Amino acid sequence: MLVAHNQKKQLINLLKDDQIEGPFFCPDCRAPLRLRHGKKVRRHFAHITLKDCQGIYASESQEHLGLKALLFTTLSQSEVVSVEERFPDIGQIADLLVNDSLVLEVQCSPLSSDKLKERTQAYHQQGLHVEWLLGEKLWVKRRLRPLHYHFLNFSPWLGFYLWEADLANQELRLKYMIHEQLDGKVVYLEKGVPMRKGMINGLRLPFACRKNCSLSIPLMRNVAAYIQKQLSYGNSKWLKAQEQAYCQGHNLITASDDTFYPQVRLPKVISPLSSNDVAIASYYACFEAYYGQRKPSHQLVVYSPILYWNYDKIRNK
Incomplete structure (x- = not known):
């Protein structure tokens, strides 16, 4: 943790207070804290014992501390920022609060979906927008992991998106523009936002962008051969799909490539971070309708949600 109370109950912030004197106490449980630092350890406060504290600091990594410190130092150059901001009414401690409206949560280790949903909804109830910044262990690789579906946020211009935080x-x-291919691989567009002065403009992209995005995706050929191989491997997803096809009088391994068009889907977000459930439901429906009217090809171009909505309005006139 980077903040603590001194004996006079004054708040000490290690990121901006140069001269500090102990003893130090936890702002939550009032238990005594130890000031730790070293060659490989960022200066921080730690509980002498955690048995009486319900805070969030039991396993705070050096990556987590480093990212909070870097984000605070950078954003403070141009914005009003507080670190480890407490919200007693909802029992939350935000890693960073920017301009009293944006919460940044740095997540470097797996978090239960229930806890993620609970914390996100609590911020929304306070009128705050929250962005989760994923540490290295949670970065997206070739496929979305189960937890990633819960971290996805939504923008009418950028589609489904998430943030990664790279301390090094x-x-x-x-x-952003996150989609999944038939074989489960994830495709997306990517934009780097350096952690330096002006970074706030990058963080505003999901809200401020007003440019239609597009992503061209080459489609798989001879899909039936791929499915046959997956069935031989005992892939549960394709075994279930083949069983459903049989029940309808079809066979996936004799189907043409056109049967599987568009071969690309939107990730099935279980509990989106965005509070705009109606817009997300419309995105799914309009996406399906749009490609249902397109002629199959070997290349698919996907667009921002706003394009599908506009197409749907024109189609229904």
Whole structure:
């Protein structure tokens, strides 16, 4: 943790207070704290014992501390920022609060979907927007992991997106226009946002962008051969799909490539971070309708949600 109370109950912030004197106490449980620092350890406060504290600091990594410190130092150059901001009414401690309206949560380790949903909804109820910044262990690789579906946020211009935080390169990465291919691989566009002065403009991209985005995706050929191989491997997803096809009088391994068009889908977000459920439901429906009217090809271009909505309005006139 980077903030503590002194004996006079004054708040001490290690990121901006140069001269500090102990003893130090936890702002939540009032238990005594130890000031730790070293060659490989960022200066921070730690509980002498955690048994009586319900805070969030039991396993705070050096990556987590480093990202909070870097984000605070950078954003403070141009914005009003507080670190480890407490919201007693909802029992939350935000890693950073920017301009009293944006919460940044740095997440470097897996978090239960229930806890993620609970914390996000609590911020929304306070009228705050929250962005989760994923540490290295949670970065997106070739496929979305189950937890990623819960971290996805939504923008009418950028589609489904999420943020990654790279401490080594001092950069945030915005991965947006996220889609999944037939074989489960994830495709997306990416924009780097350096952690330096002006970074707030990058963080505003999901809200401020007014440019239609597009992403060209080459489609798989001879899909039936791929499915046959997956069935031989005992892939549960394709075994279930083949069973459903049989029940309808079809066979996936004799189907043409056109049967599987568009071969690309939107990720099935289980509990989106965005509070705009109506817009997300419309995105799914309009996406399906749009490609249902297109002639199959070997290349698919996907667009921002706003394009599908406009197409749907024209189609229904």
